[in-house]
Amino acid sequence: MTLSKDLPASASASASPSPRPGPSPSPGATRRRRQGLTLLVTCAVFFLDALDNSTVGVALPSIQDDLSMETGALQWLVSGYTLAFGGFLLLGGKAADVLGRRRVLVVGLAVFILASLLGGLMTAPEPLIVSRFLKGAAAAFTAPAAFSIITTQFAEGRERNRALSIYGATGGLGWSTGLVASGLLTEVNWRLVFFIPGLLGLALLALVPAAVDADAAKAPGSGARRSYDPGGAFVVTAALFLLVLGVIQAPEIGWAAGATMLPLVLAPVLLLVFVVIERRHRSPMLPLAIFGSRVRSASYLVALTHAAAALGWQFTVVLYLQEVLDYSAMRIALGILPLGLTVFLTARFLTPRLVNAFGVRVVAVVGLVLQVASLGMFVLVGQEDRYLTLLLPCLVAHGVACGTVLNAANIGGVSGVADRHQGVAAGLCSAAYAIGAGLGTAVLAGVITASAGEGGKPAHMLDAYQNAFLGAALMAAVGLVVAVVGLPRRRHVNAD
Template sequence: MTISNELPARAAPGAVDRPGSPRGKGLTLLVTCAVFFLDALDNSTVGVALPSIRDEMSMDTGSLQWLVSGYTLAFGGFLLLGGKAADLLGRRRVLVVGLAVFVAASLLGGLMTAPEPLIVSRFVKGAAAAFTAPAAFSIITTRFAEGRERNRALSIYGATGGLGWSTGLVASGLLTEANWRLVFFIPGLLALLVLALVPIAVDPDTPGTRETRDAGGSGGRRSFDPGGALVVTSALLLLVYGVVQAPEAGWTDAATLLPLALAPVLLCAFVAIERRHRAPMLPLEIFRSRLRSVSYLVACTHAAAALGWQFTIVLYLQEVLDYSATRIAMAILPLGVTVFLTARFLTSRLVNALGVRAVCVAGLVLQVVSVGMFVLVGTSDQYFTLVLPCLVVHGVACGTVLNAANIGGVSGVADRDQGVAGGLCSAAYAVGAGLGTAVLAGVITGSGGATGGAGEGLAAYQNAFLAGSAIALLGLVIALVGLPRRASERTELNGT
């Protein structure tokens, strides 16, 4: 059925038929959303367990932060490789292997008794998630027809991230109080259940189809770009490494500057390789669309503001208001619930009616205001009068912007490249999250938040909230200037 308001109405180049009943599609969506739920759950649960892990294993702060940074580094570094692997080797196959590694890393991590192998398990889990995330994402974008059907599916997919994050916050306090190792075991067992459902819920795809051969293979042989894969993965690893090192080492330290300087050089080399390769790892024509390219930038800046804000609000509630870990989790829970409800019931309808640009602009306006309002926090508890209302508004912003940017980031992309496009969406979010956390952590440290008294500590957090609002404002400007208007979206995609 063709609906005039779809974005866009035409099928993507290289699209394949999407057979199956609505019930079958529903089961596919359930399992792929469960993958995203697990990623979000795992991220939020580990953060709360860090103090207990530190006490039992006698870890210093530098080692402890790598339980989070190691996951982030691997996830951000391997996303494009994971997306390309899904396109070439088969999305269901990559999803199954990635989930199996995720299960093994989770269960083994819970058994570790020394810091080093525990950190390694987190790195391996992050690498596994870098393959499962674009595989699950591209299963949705190739299974559901572009337009209203896909927009609704992607909105539900995004909503499960908010639900997983919120569930992890609440569960982490309870699990950590019992035994921090449950924070590793429970996600592993849940992933094992999802792994068992994948063969039932996801149809097998046949790699090396005509579309893949046309993309550069000869004689039906699948082609790969090992040079491009090595260079772009190295570039992303260096970029994320420099970002996660910055809060502790400092922005002027060699450990931060060297990888951040090398990453752009490798990215330029990667572009040169891709221009000459007949089957590039990342088809550069994806960036010829303003809608797609700017959507990645919007996702990056939105994530920087959102995750940087999350880092700051947790520290503020803990250090200034003396909230316990469980109370912090319950205090922030309304944000995750609002993200879920907004993404599940509102975002796709807004995108269908108004287009990607209008939804991103409106959501970013809400983010600028809600994050900026946290500047008004003080040393007294203003949870119900200030914090809670701002949490709800920020939840609406997060539930709209990220999903709309994801829809824009995969619009008009051929099915054969949906894994790479999904990897780009996830990579933009991962890099933005790391940058936002690093920048706001630097603002807090530079403003005396780590060593100052109560007054200086409050001022440091207020400055960080202001910086987060400024980052969201940058995203708003990018969306206003760069994203095509509703009337131009169809024409713009048809020309790419």
């Protein structure tokens, strides 16, 4: 008879040797796993925004036919989103800093989901446009919240550079995925272009509480979390609204039209009023000291000019492929797909290594040189389809340029900023891209209209598109000058 049979079960258990506990994970390993989950969710937010943006463009003709929309109303499905996104970005960044980044991310995602699902149900143009406006406003809060969650959770330097590179890469992947998915979804029903992002958003919303830490509470009486600048918030939001409104209306009604000139004149006036308010407020909406850094100020300008060239070019190349080469919507999506894939691969695997080795200035300058060259080569396009010999190499080169410049500008734009202002800095980065995208599209649309002449005769359209491609290259050249002159030569941007 063994001892274990004579003893009660509890005694037998205590008499037997207790199993040794396994090695507990180190604090460093636990932190890395938590950071990985946080990065996954915040990148998924950016992926969803990019996916939603690219899917709608391909679905526009189907929406127009189904809802009998006028062309002027149709463009507001894109412009309404752009207007709300550009107008609310700084407010969204400030809200993330003041109210809590996770809270703002959750609320923004909830509004995004609601607007997506309602948009898919709409049977009239006006409420569909309103749903796009709401989605743009929601993205203006989720984008800086997700961006600033990364910049506050990852230490400045090599760790943050890698995280921001992955973040930027997911934008290119989302845009590319949206191009292809939109063609497939639109073939079934254009309403899926609204429903699918909404359903993806629901899944993402469920993950946020588990993946993103709640913002640390402030000490009682510190007032740091609940400091508001309502006057500054209203004025800067109105200024950005007017600026973006004037820019997106210019291609439709002309730069000299009163409805274009009035907002473009009022916007800088309101920005001056905003500067006065910020100088006097004890807790300003936008701390003007952010612009005291040469790295950050130059990075915002690089982002603006780069986006103007890249998005203006995108607008032009889609028209060229459709009107001159007679590409279908699906063929256009597949034709441009190598660009997005190259952006993803470059931003994910190449850019962080280059930034760590050579610094933001070298990476931005090399990327912009490549952008100028690749966009300039599009001037050589003609009536014949030279996709493999001309367009594809230029698309790949431009993808490398976008993958490097975008990340370099993001890294420089948030360098040296205190955690309590990271939301605003992230909002400035996103606002620079949004305003640059609208400005580039408007300017190149004007170039096409002026070059094509009355009625846009087919014989003149090729010249018009070639002139627009040249204009995009010149915009990139302006960004190159800013990078050479404005970005400092030192390798480490946080030594500001």
